Amino acid sequence: MPIFITYATYxxxxxxxxxxxxxxRTGPVKALLKKVGGKLLAFYVTTGENDVVVISEAPDGTDAVxxxxxxxxxGAVSKIxxxxxxxxxxxxxxxxxxxxxxxAYSPPGK
Incomplete structure (x- = not known):
């Protein structure tokens, strides 16, 4: 299953x-991922630009998004x-x- 990293700011x-x-907040995130057939691999609260880093597996990108x-x-996050x-x-x-x-790619101007 594809792996996704999500960065979020409260x-x-x-x-x-x-x-x-x-x-x-690990439980609610784990439950939400389970609903799309995914799996929580790691949940971290961090300092710096992002408050949360989530590493997960999901069937595809549409599920992760x-x-x-x-x-x-x-409304819990301002940026994700x-x-x-x-x-x-x-x-x-x-x-x-x-x-x-x-x-094989031809750049602009060529």
Whole structure:
């Protein structure tokens, strides 16, 4: 199953909710991923630009994006970004495909 990394930043409403009722948010995220046939691999609360980093598996990108949209619709986050990730050994096939395509693209002005 494809792996996705999601970065999220809590909104003011999300922070207010956490202060009102402190809780580990891993369970709700795990349950949401399960609804799309996915699996939570890791959930981290972080410092810096992003407040949360979620590593998950989902059947495809549309499922991962739908989960992010559902969380965003709750108003708990002000920013959310989901990216596809590959294990290094699996990325070799993509490199080989790109090598076959190298030189086939004609850049603008040529």
């Amino acid at each position: 909104s003011q409403n999300g922070v207010r909710g956490m202060l009102k009722k402190p809780a580990d 739908a989960v992010g949209m559902a969380v965003a619709a709750s 970004e989901t990216v596809r990730a590959w294990k290094a050994k699996d990325f070799v096939a993509i490199q080989k495909k790109a090598a076959k395509l190298a030189g």
